[in-house]
Amino acid sequence: MSAPSILAKNLRTVGQGLCLVARGCARSWDRVAKSPYRRLVLGITFGILPASVAIATYSAYPSDDEQMARSLQTEIVAPLPIPSIADQITVVTTHSAVTTHTTMIRVNDTLGAIFSRLNIEDAALQRFIRGQTLTQPLSTPREGVYVQAKVTADKKAQTLKIFLESRSANQKNSVVTISRRGERFAINSAPFVYETQQAMSAGLVEESLIESAKAVGVPGEIAEKMPLAFERAINNGLDISKGDDFRVIYERQFLEGDFVRNGKILAVSVTHHGKTYESFWADDGTRNGGFYSLDGTSNRTTFIRVPVEGARVTSSFMPMRRHPVTGVLRPHQGTDFGAPRGNKIFAAADGVISRRSFDKRGFGNYLMIKHDDSRTTLYGHMSRIAEGMKVGVPVKRGQVIGYVGATGLATGPHLHYELRVNNRQVNPLKTSIPDKEHLTNEEKHKLLASARPLMARLAMLNRIQSVKPLTPREAVAKEESTPEQPRS
Ligand SMILES: [Zn+2]
Structure with missing residues (x-):
C-alpha cells in the first residue's frame, strides 16, 4: 500500500471513530457530564486519537523525498521465530483443514490437469462438471479462466468457483459456484467484480x-x-x-x-x-x-475506418471471391467502397507514402502508405493520384491523397482499400484499431x-x-x- 493511501485509510478510520464517539456523546451528554469516569474516557479518546493520526502520518509519510527514496531501498532484517514442523503438523491434523487452491486454465488444458493443480481427487465432481452447461468453460477448458477451489484434507472440493469474464462491454462478469451438499452438488451463477x-x-x-x-x-x-x-x-x-x-x-x-x-x-x-x-x-x-x-x-x-468521401461498402472483406471482371476465383482481402468518380480519398492515418504505381491488370493507379513498423494501407483504382504523392512523402490522417476511379481491373468507380497488420490483411471495418x-x-x-x-x-x-x-x-x-x- 502506498504512503498516501495508508494515510488516507488512517484518517478515514479515525474520522469514523470520532464521529461515533461524538454521536454517542451528543445522545448521552448528561450522563457523561455527571460521571468522572466517563469524562476521563472521553478525554482519552479525543486526546489519543489525534496523536495516533500524527504518529501514523509521520511514519507513513516521511518528511522529505530523499528519506522516502532511501526507505524504498531499505532491507528489513528482523529475526522471525520459525514454528517447529511438529507444531505445524499438529495444527493441520487436528483441524481437518480446508485449503484454498487456485489456478488459471492454460492452452490445451484438460479437466484432469486442472483438478490435479487444484489438489482435487473427486470423480463424482468431474462427472457433475461434465454434465452441466454452466461449467462448459471447465469441461472444455477455456484458456485464461480463473478457477478457485476450497479443498478438504481428503482432496474433495467443498466449493469450486469458475470466474468467467464477459467478452463484451454490455455483459457482466459471472462466477459459477459448485457447492457440495453431502453426496450431491448445487450449482449457481452470479455476477462478480474484481x-x-x-x-x-x-x-x-x-x-x-x-x-x-x-x-x-x-x-x-x-x-x-x-x-x-x-x-x-x-x-x-x-x-x-x-x-x-x-x-x-x-x-x-x-x-x-x-x-x-x-x-x-x-x-x-x-x-x-x-x-x-x-x-x-x-x-x-x-x-x-x-x-x-x-x-x-x-x-x-x-485510423479512419472508411477513408473515402460518400462511400458504401460494395464488397465485404472475404478471403476468396470470383473476380467480377475476369471471373477467376482469387483472394480478395481488401474492402471495396463504392463511391462516385472523383470523390476524395483520404490517408487513413499518419504515415509515409511507401509505394506509388500503376497496375493495368490489378489495382490501376494505387498508393500504399506505411504507418509504422506493423501497419500499412493500400488504395486502388484511383482516377487520379493527388499532387505531390511520391514515395517517401509524409502524409497526415485525413489528407487527400487521390480521387475515386475505375483504373485497372474494375467494373465501376470504387476504392479498393486494404489494411495490413504485420503484412497480413485484416478487415478494416471489424479489426480493433x-x-x-x-x-x-x-x-x-x-x-x-x-x-x-x-x-x-x-x-x-x-x-x-x-x-x-x-x-x-x-x-x-x-x-x-x-x-x-x-x-x-
Ligand atoms: Zn477490391
Missing part, C-alpha cells in the same frame, strides 16, 4: 523502455504495452532512449484476496531531454479504451476526474526519482572505478 489495486513503478531507461521497465519489476505484458501510450509521438520522432526516465501506474486484479491478473495501464509518463510526456487510459467507448492526453487527444496512431481522434466532452470530463489522483502519484514518483538513485550499472561502474580515482 478487487482492483494500483501498482506503481519508476525507473531510468537503459537499453529500451520495455526492458528497463521489466528490470524494475513491471510485468512483461504491462511493459510491452507502455510504448503504445506514446505511439503517435514515437511515430513523429520521439526517441525514448538511455537517460530518460519513466513512471507507470497499472492495475492488479484480485478475487477473494488472491492475485488473478494484471489489469490495464492507467497512466504512463516519460521525461525525454527535460520534457515530460504523460498519457492516461480513458474509456472512449471502444472495448478496451485507449491512451489519451488530458486535452482529450488520442496518443495512438488512429484505434480510430478515435478526440474524446467527446463527456468522456474528457471523466478522463480529467480519473487522471487527477494519478497525476498526484506520478508527481510523487517523479520527486522520488529526482533523488536519482544510481542504476545498477552506474553503481557497479562507480565501485570499480573508485581505486583508480586520482586523489588530491
Whole structure:
C-alpha cells in the first residue's frame, strides 16, 4: 500500500471513530457530564486519537523525498521465530483443514490437469462438471479462466468457483459456484467484480523502455504495452532512449484476496531531454479504451475506418471471391467502397507514402502508405493520384491523397482499400484499431476526474526519482572505478 493511501485509510478510520464517539456523546451528554469516569474516557479518546493520526502520518509519510527514496531501498532484517514442523503438523491434523487452491486454465488444458493443480481427487465432481452447461468453460477448458477451489484434507472440493469474464462491454462478469451438499452438488451463477489495486513503478531507461521497465519489476505484458501510450509521438520522432526516465501506474486484479491478473495501464509518463510526456487510459467507448492526453487527444496512431468521401461498402472483406471482371476465383482481402468518380480519398492515418504505381491488370493507379513498423494501407483504382504523392512523402490522417476511379481491373468507380497488420490483411471495418481522434466532452470530463489522483502519484514518483538513485550499472561502474580515482 502506498504512503498516501495508508494515510488516507488512517484518517478515514479515525474520522469514523470520532464521529461515533461524538454521536454517542451528543445522545448521552448528561450522563457523561455527571460521571468522572466517563469524562476521563472521553478525554482519552479525543486526546489519543489525534496523536495516533500524527504518529501514523509521520511514519507513513516521511518528511522529505530523499528519506522516502532511501526507505524504498531499505532491507528489513528482523529475526522471525520459525514454528517447529511438529507444531505445524499438529495444527493441520487436528483441524481437518480446508485449503484454498487456485489456478488459471492454460492452452490445451484438460479437466484432469486442472483438478490435479487444484489438489482435487473427486470423480463424482468431474462427472457433475461434465454434465452441466454452466461449467462448459471447465469441461472444455477455456484458456485464461480463473478457477478457485476450497479443498478438504481428503482432496474433495467443498466449493469450486469458475470466474468467467464477459467478452463484451454490455455483459457482466459471472462466477459459477459448485457447492457440495453431502453426496450431491448445487450449482449457481452470479455476477462478480474484481478487487482492483494500483501498482506503481519508476525507473531510468537503459537499453529500451520495455526492458528497463521489466528490470524494475513491471510485468512483461504491462511493459510491452507502455510504448503504445506514446505511439503517435514515437511515430513523429520521439526517441525514448538511455537517460530518460519513466513512471507507470497499472492495475492488479484480485478475487477473494488472491492475485488473478494484471489489469490495464492507467497512466504512463516519460521525461525525454527535460520534457515530460504523460498519457492516461480513458474509456472512449471502444472495448478496451485507449491512451489519451488530458486535452482529450488520442496518443495512438488512429485510423479512419472508411477513408473515402460518400462511400458504401460494395464488397465485404472475404478471403476468396470470383473476380467480377475476369471471373477467376482469387483472394480478395481488401474492402471495396463504392463511391462516385472523383470523390476524395483520404490517408487513413499518419504515415509515409511507401509505394506509388500503376497496375493495368490489378489495382490501376494505387498508393500504399506505411504507418509504422506493423501497419500499412493500400488504395486502388484511383482516377487520379493527388499532387505531390511520391514515395517517401509524409502524409497526415485525413489528407487527400487521390480521387475515386475505375483504373485497372474494375467494373465501376470504387476504392479498393486494404489494411495490413504485420503484412497480413485484416478487415478494416471489424479489426480493433484505434480510430478515435478526440474524446467527446463527456468522456474528457471523466478522463480529467480519473487522471487527477494519478497525476498526484506520478508527481510523487517523479520527486522520488529526482533523488536519482544510481542504476545498477552506474553503481557497479562507480565501485570499480573508485581505486583508480586520482586523489588530491
Ligand atoms: Zn477490391
